[in-house]
Amino acid sequence: MNRVLASAFMLAAMAGPAAAQSLTVAVAADVRSINPGVNRDDNTDDFALQMVEGLVGYNEGGVAQPLLAEKVDRSADGKTYTFTLRQGVKFHNGAELTSADVLWSWNRYMDPKTDWRCTSEFDGRSGLKVESVTAPDALTVVMTIAQPNALFLDTLARTDCAMTAIIHKDSVKPDGSFDKPIGTGPYKFGEWKRGEFFTMTAFDGYKSPKDGRADGYVGSKRPLLKEVKFLIVKDPATVKAGLTSGALDMAEILPSDVGEIRKIPKLAVATAPNAVRHVFLIQTRDAVMGNKKLRQAIAAALDMDEVVASFYNDLGKPNNSPIYSGSSYFGEVEKKGHVYDPAKAKQLVKESGYKGEKIAILANKRGTVPSFPAAVVAQQMLQAVGINAEIEVLDWATQLDRFSKGSYQMQSFSFSARFDPAIAFEQFSGPKDKQPRKVYDSAEGQAQIDKLMLITDKAQRQAIVDDLHKRIIDEVPLIFLFNGIDVMAINKRITGFQPWQSKLRMWEVTLAN
Amino acid sequence: MLRFALTRIMMAIPTLLIVAVSVFVLIRLIPGDPASLMLGDLATPASIADLRARLGLDQSLFTQFGIWFGNLLKGDLGISINSQEPILPLILARFWVSAQIVLVAVFFASLVAVPAGVIAAWRQDSTLDLGLVGAATLLLSIPTFWLGLLLLLFFGLKLEWLPVVGYVSIGDDPWRGIIYLIMPILTLFLHEIGVILRMARASTLEVLRLDYITHARAKGLSEGAVLWRHAFKNAFGPTWTLIGLVLGNLLGGIAVVETVFTIPGLGRLLVDSIFARDYPVIQGCMLFVAFCYVLVNLVIDLCYPIFDPRVTAQ
Numbered sequence: 001m002n003r004v005l006a007s008a009f010m011l012a013a014m015a016g017p018a019a020a021q022s023l024t025v026a027v028a029a030d031v032r033s034i035n036p037g038v039n040r041d042d043n044t045d046d047f048a049l050q051m052v053e054g055l056v057g058y059n060e061g062g063v064a065q066p067l068l069a070e071k072v073d074r075s076a077d078g079k080t081y082t083f084t085l086r087q088g089v090k091f092h093n094g095a096e097l098t099s100a101d102v103l104w105s106w107n108r109y110m111d112p113k114t115d116w117r118c119t120s121e122f123d124g125r126s127g128l129k130v131e132s133v134t135a136p137d138a139l140t141v142v143m144t145i146a147q148p149n150a151l152f153l154d155t156l157a158r159t160d161c162a163m164t165a166i167i168h169k170d171s172v173k174p175d176g177s178f179d180k181p182i183g184t185g186p187y188k189f190g191e192w193k194r195g196e197f198f199t200m201t202a203f204d205g206y207k208s209p210k211d212g213r214a215d216g217y218v219g220s221k222r223p224l225l226k227e228v229k230f231l232i233v234k235d236p237a238t239v240k241a242g243l244t245s246g247a248l249d250m251a252e253i254l255p256s257d258v259g260e261i262r263k264i265p266k267l268a269v270a271t272a273p274n275a276v277r278h279v280f281l282i283q284t285r286d287a288v289m290g291n292k293k294l295r296q297a298i299a300a301a302l303d304m305d306e307v308v309a310s311f312y313n314d315l316g317k318p319n320n321s322p323i324y325s326g327s328s329y330f331g332e333v334e335k336k337g338h339v340y341d342p343a344k345a346k347q348l349v350k351e352s353g354y355k356g357e358k359i360a361i362l363a364n365k366r367g368t369v370p371s372f373p374a375a376v377v378a379q380q381m382l383q384a385v386g387i388n389a390e391i392e393v394l395d396w397a398t399q400l401d402r403f404s405k406g407s408y409q410m411q412s413f414s415f416s417a418r419f420d421p422a423i424a425f426e427q428f429s430g431p432k433d434k435q436p437r438k439v440y441d442s443a444e445g446q447a448q449i450d451k452l453m454l455i456t457d458k459a460q461r462q463a464i465v466d467d468l469h470k471r472i473i474d475e476v477p478l479i480f481l482f483n484g485i486d487v488m489a490i491n492k493r494i495t496g497f498q499p500w501q502s503k504l505r506m507w508e509v510t511l512a513n
Numbered sequence: 514m515l516r517f518a519l520t521r522i523m524m525a526i527p528t529l530l531i532v533a534v535s536v537f538v539l540i541r542l543i544p545g546d547p548a549s550l551m552l553g554d555l556a557t558p559a560s561i562a563d564l565r566a567r568l569g570l571d572q573s574l575f576t577q578f579g580i581w582f583g584n585l586l587k588g589d590l591g592i593s594i595n596s597q598e599p600i601l602p603l604i605l606a607r608f609w610v611s612a613q614i615v616l617v618a619v620f621f622a623s624l625v626a627v628p629a630g631v632i633a634a635w636r637q638d639s640t641l642d643l644g645l646v647g648a649a650t651l652l653l654s655i656p657t658f659w660l661g662l663l664l665l666l667f668f669g670l671k672l673e674w675l676p677v678v679g680y681v682s683i684g685d686d687p688w689r690g691i692i693y694l695i696m697p698i699l700t701l702f703l704h705e706i707g708v709i710l711r712m713a714r715a716s717t718l719e720v721l722r723l724d725y726i727t728h729a730r731a732k733g734l735s736e737g738a739v740l741w742r743h744a745f746k747n748a749f750g751p752t753w754t755l756i757g758l759v760l761g762n763l764l765g766g767i768a769v770v771e772t773v774f775t776i777p778g779l780g781r782l783l784v785d786s787i788f789a790r791d792y793p794v795i796q797g798c799m800l801f802v803a804f805c806y807v808l809v810n811l812v813i814d815l816c817y818p819i820f821d822p823r824v825t826a827q
C-alpha cells in the first residue's frame with residue numbers, strides 16, 4: 001500500500017505546475033460557448049474578452065474609449081461616428097486588421113442567424129438604430145445612427161455584447177457555423193473541455209493599445225503569461241484546499257473566507273468594488289407596499305452598515321444610489337442616502353396606517369450574493385419597528401421568474417453591473433403594464449431618463465442623475481444597499497493582477513517561479 | 514431463463530415510459546423559465562418571448578412532448594438549451610466518468626462489506642460484531658460531501674499524496690486519470706461499505722436462524738462450512754439485490770462527490786441542468802439514469818438464479 005501511495009505522490013508531483021508562467025485560475029462555472037456575444041453569460045464574456053476586442057472598450061471608470069480604433073470622431077449632429085483604426089493590429093492568425101474585417105463582423109452580428117445578444121440594441125428595437133456602416137478606406141469605418149444617442153459608444157463597448165468584437169472571417173467555417181474565436185486580443189483560444197477547463201495562450205503578435213498600466217480594457221494589455229488555465233471548481237471548500245495546496249494560483253472566494261485565507265502565508269487577498277448593485281426591490285403595486293410612507297419607514301428602519309456587514313463584514317460600504325461608487329457620476333448628491341432612524345421609522349409606520357399585514361421578502365441562498373444574509377438582517381430591523389416581515393427562500397430561477405412577472409412584495413436582489421447612469425436607471429425604470437419586471441414606474445422619472453439617453457454634456461447629465469437619485473430616495477420604489485465587491489485570493493507569486501468589475505484580466509500579470 | 518429475461522425487458526418499457534412522462538410534466542411544474550434565466554435581470558418581455566420561441570418553449574406542453582417523444586423514438590434526445598450541444602453524446606461522456614467511480618467503489622465495497630457482514634452476523638453481539646456494526650453505522654451516517662472533504666484535507670493537503678483539484682480523463686492519461694479518481698472512489702467506497710455491510714449482516718442473521726442451518730450444525734458440519742456453504746449462499750440474494758439498487762442510486766446521485774472533487778460526471782450535469790432549467794438535458798439525464806437503473810436491476814435479476822434457483826422455477 002505504501003508503494004502505491006508513494007507512486008501516487010510522485011505522479012501527483014509530476015502533475016504539478018511544470019512550466020513556468022502558466023497559471024491556473026478557479027472559476028465557478030463553465031463558459032456557455034466560445035462564440036463572442038452569443039449564448040453567453042458573465043463568465044463567458046470574461047473568457048471571450050481576453051481573446052477578442054472591439055472598436056471601443058471600457059476604461060477603468062466604465063467609460064467607452066477607443067480600443068481597436070485610434071480615435072473616434074462624432075459629427076456635429078451626433079449621428080455620424082468615424083472610427084480610425086490603429087495600424088499594425090493583427091489577428092491571431094497573423095492577418096492585419098482592416099475596415100473590411102469590421103464591416104464583415106458587423107454584418108455577421110446584425111444577421112439574425114448569428115443570434116448575437118445585442119442585435120436588438122442596434123436595430124431600432126431598443127431605441128438605437130444603426131442606419132449604415134461603411135468602410136471608405138482600409139483604416140476608416142463610418143457608422144451612422146438614426147437619432148443622436150448618448151449611449152452609442154457605451155453600447156458598442158458593453159461586455160454582454162462581447163465589446164462588439166471584431167473577429168477574423170476565418171473564425172467561421174465555410175458552412176457559416178462558428179469555429180473558434182480568431183480575434184485581436186492578448187490571448188489566443190487554447191482548449192476547452194466542457195465541464196472541466198478552458199485555456200488560452202499568449203498571442204506573441206499582440207499590439208497593446210497603450211503602454212504603462214492596465215486601464216479597464218483599453219490600457220496596457222501585454223500577455224505576459226505563457227498559458228492560463230481556467231479550471232471549473234464549484235465547491236468553495238475545494239477552492240480553499242486548491243489554493244492552500246498550490247494547485248490553484250487564483251480564485252474568487254467568499255467574503256466569509258477572507259480571514260482564513262489571510263492567515264495562509266503564501267496567499268494574499270485582493271478586493272475591489274464593482275458596479276453590481278445589491279438591492280431590496282419593492283412592488284409598489286402591492287396593496288400593502290403601494291403605501292409610500294410604509295416604504296419610507298422600511299428605508300429608515302435599515303441600518304445600512306449592518307446590512308453590508310451581513311455579507312461583506314468590514315470589506316464593504318453602503319451605497320444607496322443607483323450609481324455605483326466608482327462612477328464619475330457618483331458625486332456629493334449620490335453619497336446622501338437613506339438615514340437610519342428607527343424612531344422616525346416607527347412614526348412613519350404609524351402614519352402609514354399599516355395594520356401588521358405580513359410582508360414577504362423573497363431571497364435565494366446562492367453563496368456568491370448577499371440575498372439571504374441581507375434579508376435576515378433586514379427582517380430583524382423591520383420587526384424591530386413593528387413591520388411583520390418574513391423571508392421566503394426560493395432557488396434563483398424561481399426568484400428570477402417572480403421578478404420578471406413582478407409577482408412579489410419585496411425581494412433581496414442583485415442588479416448586474418451597468419456603467420452609464422442612463423442604463424443604470426433604465427435597468428429598473430419603466431411602465432409596469434408593459435414590463436412587469438420594472439420597479440420604478442414614473443412618467444416624470446422616465447422623461448428624465450429619456451433625456452439622459454440623448455444628452456452627452458457631462459454637467460447636464462450630472463444634474464439629471466442627481467435629480468433621479470433624489471426621486472428614488474424619496475419615493476423608495478426600491479432600496480439600493482451596497483455595491484458588489486470582488487474578493488480574490490491570489491498566490492503571492494503573482495504580480496500585476498487587480499480585480500476589476502468581476503473580470504479576470506490576465507494581461508500585465510506575471511508569475512514568479 | 515430466456516423467457517424470464519424477455520419478460521423483465523418488456524416490463525422495463527412501461528417503466529421508462531412512465532419516467533419519460535413524469536419527468537417531462539414534473540420539471541415543467543417547477544417555477545422558473547430557462548429563457549428568463551439565460552437573459553437575466555435585463556430581459557425584456559420581447560426578448561424573453563423571442564428566446565422562448567426559438568427554444569420551442571412557446572408551444573403547448575402537449576406539442577412539446579410530442580416533438581420530444583417523437584425524437585426520442587428516433588434515438589435523439591435533443592439539444593441542450595444551455596450549451597446548444599446534442600444531449601446524447603453529452604450524457605454518454607459524463608456517464609462514463611461517473612460509471613468509473615461508481616462501479617469501482619461499489620465493487621470494492623462489496624468485496625469488503627459482504628464477508629464482513631457475514632462474519633458480524635456469525636459473531637452476533639460479540640465485540641467484533643459491535644465494532645463492525647458501529648463502524649458501518651458511522652460510515653453510513655457521515656455525509657459524503659463531508660467525508661470527501663476530510664479525505665481531501667488529509668490526503669491532499671496534510672499528506673500531499675493526492676491532487677486536490679482537477680480531473681484528467683483516463684483516456685487522455687491513464688495513470689494520472691487513476692490518481693485523480695482515487696479520492697472520489699474512496700469516498701463512495703467508505704460510504705457504501707456501511708450500506709452493504711448492514712444488509713449482508715441482516716440477511717445472514719435471518720438465514721442463520723432457519724432450521725436447515727440447525728440441521729447442518731446437527732450433522733456435525735464445521736462452522737466454516739455452515740457459514741459459507743449453507744448460510745452465505747442464501748443470505749447473499751437480498752444483498753445482491755441491494756447492490757443493484759445502490760448502483761442505480763449512485764449513478765444519479767453522486768453529484769455531491771463530483772462537486773467536491775471537480776469531476777465532470779453525470780450527477781453534476783444533472784444538478785447544473787436543474788439549476789439552469791435546461792429541460793432537455795434534465796429529461797435526458799433522468800431517462801438515462803432510469804434506463805441504467807432498469808438495466809442494472811435486470812442484470813441483477815438475471816444473475817439471481819445463480820444464488821437462488823427457485824427464481825427461474827417460479
